[in-house]
Amino acid sequence: MLDERKANVLRAVVEEYIATAQPVGSGHVTRAPGINVSAATVRNDMALLEQEGYLYQPHTSAGRVPTEKGYRFFVDSLTTPGRLGGAEAQQVRNFFAHAHGELERMLQDTSRLLSSLTAYTAVVVGPPHEAATVRSVQLVSLTSTVVLVVVVLSNGVIEKRTIDLAAETDEAAVADAGRRLCELLVGRPLTEAAKVDLTERDSADPLLVAGLRALGDEPPEEPDVYLAGTSNMAAAFDAVSTVQEILRILEQHFVVVSLLKDVLDRGLSVAIGTETGVQPLSDCSVVVAPYEVDGEPLGSIGVLGPTRMNYPQAMAAVAVVSERLGRRLSEG
Amino acid sequence: MLDERKANVLRAVVEEYIATAQPVGSGHVTRAPGINVSAATVRNDMALLEQEGYLYQPHTSAGRVPTEKGYRFFVDSLTTPGRLGGAEAQQVRNFFAHAHGELERMLQDTSRLLSSLTAYTAVVVGPPHEAATVRSVQLVSLTSTVVLVVVVLSNGVIEKRTIDLAAETDEAAVADAGRRLCELLVGRPLTEAAKVDLTERDSADPLLVAGLRALGDEPPEEPDVYLAGTSNMAAAFDAVSTVQEILRILEQHFVVVSLLKDVLDRGLSVAIGTETGVQPLSDCSVVVAPYEVDGEPLGSIGVLGPTRMNYPQAMAAVAVVSERLGRRLSEG
C-alpha cells in the first residue's frame, strides 16, 4: 500500500511530532535517520501521504501532523515489541520484588507504578466482583440489631454488607445463621445468593433471609478502578478545558471500565483518538492489556495519554507490567 | 479596626471578585447594596484598604483584588452561618435518606455529594485505622500455605492481611489459631497486636505467631482519602500548570490528610492560600469540618477550591454534610 520510503517518511513524521508536538516540515524529516532523499522528495511524499489521509496540514505553509490513520499505521508497523529503558526495567523488578499486601492495595500500587513508568495516566481495573466463588461467610454483630456480613471470595476480594434487623438478635442466632450461610454459599458465585433454595426451616430465620437478600440484591457492582497520575493529563494538553473534560470522564469509573473492556473486546491493544469511542477522549489514546492469573484474564491495565503519546514506550510498559502483575497474582 | 463603611466596601469587593474573577473598580462597589456613597469616597477607602493590606492592585489603572488578609476578614466577618439553597438542601436530604452500604462506599459517595453541592473538589478523610478496637478475627485459608486474616473493627472498617507459611497447614489448625486470635485480640485496638503476651503453647503455633506479626507489623496506615470532583479544579484556574501542581498534591494522600488535620488542629475551619501551609496550594482555600460519631470526631471532610471560592456556600455545605454524615454514622 505505502511503499517503503513513504512508510519511513510517515514514521519519521510521527516520531518527530511525538517528540516535539510541533508540525513537522520536510526539513526535519530529512534529518531523521534512514531518510536519504532530499527535502523536495520528502515534500512530494508528504503531499501524497496527506491525500491518503495519513497526515494533515494545519494551514498552507505549515508542516504536517499525523492523523489518527497516521498514528494507526505507525502503531501497526511497530514490529519490535519495544523494550523498557534500564532504569524503568529496574523499577519494575524492584516493585514486584517488594510488592505485598492485599489485592486492592497491590492494584493501586501497580497503577502508580505504571503511571510513573510512562508519565501518563494509568488505569488498573480490578477483577469483576461476580466472577469469584465464595470462600467463606462470616456474620459479625455490630449492635443488637445491626449485623455485618463479610464474604471472602476466591480471588481475595472481600465483600461486606450490613443488615438492619427489625428485632434484636443474640450471638447464638448470629452464629447459627452464619454457619448455615457458609453451607449454602461456599463454593458458589455470589450472584447465586439470590437464587439458593431454602428449606422451610431456613425461611423461618429472619437473619438468614436478610443476609441472603443483602448479598443477592445488590446490583452487581462495577469492578474497582484504580487511577494514578491524573496530574499528567494536565501536562499533556495546553487547554484547561480539554483537561477538565478528560478528568470528568475519568471520574466516571464505569466509563473507564467499559472503555478498556471495549478496546480489548475489539481485539485491540491500542485505541487512538475517536477509536476510543468516547467523544471527550478524541485527543487521547489508550494502551491496554489484560492481566491473567492462571491463564484466565482477571482484569485489565492501561495507560491514557495524548494521541501523540510515546506508543512504543507505553506499549512496552503496559505489556511488561501486565505480565508481571499476572505472574505475581498467580503466586500469591 | 476597620470602620463600618470600610468593612462594607471590603466585603463588597470580595463578593464581586468571587462572582466575576475580575479586579473590582470603585464603580462596581457603588452599585453593591448597602453602599450609599460616591465612587470617589469608595476610592479613598479602597486606597486605605490597600495600605492596610486587605486589597491589592494588579497594576496602576486597574481595580482591586482581595489579598489573603482581605479574604480572611471577609470569612471572619461572616456571622450568619450561611444557608444552602433549596435544591441543594433537598439533594442532601435525598442523599442521606437513601445512603446505605459500607463505610468506604458511604464516604466515597459523601465526597461526591459535597463536590456536587459546591462545584469544587471534595475531600473526605476516613477514620484512622488504629483508633478502633477489634470486633472479630477470622482466618481463611486461600491455599494450603497462604492464609488470609480478616479483622472487623468496631468502626466497621475491615482490615485484612495475607500470611505466607513455610509449611502446609490444615483446616483444623487454621480454625484453632483463629479462635485463639479472637480470644487474644477482640476488644483491643489493632495496634496492640504486636504486644500481646503469648503463652508458651501459643508461641509454638506458627500460624498464630505469623498472624499476630502480620497484624502488628504493618506500619499504621494513613486513613483513607476519598476525593471527588477533581475536574472542578481545572475549571477554577486558567493556567494548566497550576492545575497540574494542584492535582499532583491531591495524588499524595498523606499530604491531604495532614493538611486537613493541621487546619483543624489550628482551630480553623477555613484555610486561605498560604494558610494551608502547602506551597502549591497558595492559590487555593480549604473549608474543613470534622464529623463526629457519638460525640467523638471520627474523620474530616473538606472542600478545596480557588482562594476566590464562594465561602458562605462552601462553609454551609461542609457544615451541613459533616453534621448529617456524623448523625447517619451514629445510627448505623
Place this chain on the structure above:
DNA sequence: GTTAGCACTCGGTATCATCGAGTGCTGACA
C-alpha cells in the same frame, strides 16, 4: 524518479495607536 531553485503562503512576533475602565488628586460644599 530525484532534486535544486524559486516564488509564494501564512502563522507568529513585534510595533504602534487607540480605547476605556479605573485611578489619585484637587477644590468645593455641607
Place this chain on the structure above:
DNA sequence: TGTCAGCACTCGATGATACCGAGTGCTAAC
C-alpha cells in the same frame, strides 16, 4: 472634617500593520 464632582493620567486590552521565516508546491534540469 468628611464627602464628592471633576479631571488629568495610567496602562492593559484590543486591533491594525509590517515583517520574518519556516514551510510549501511547482518547474525545470539531471
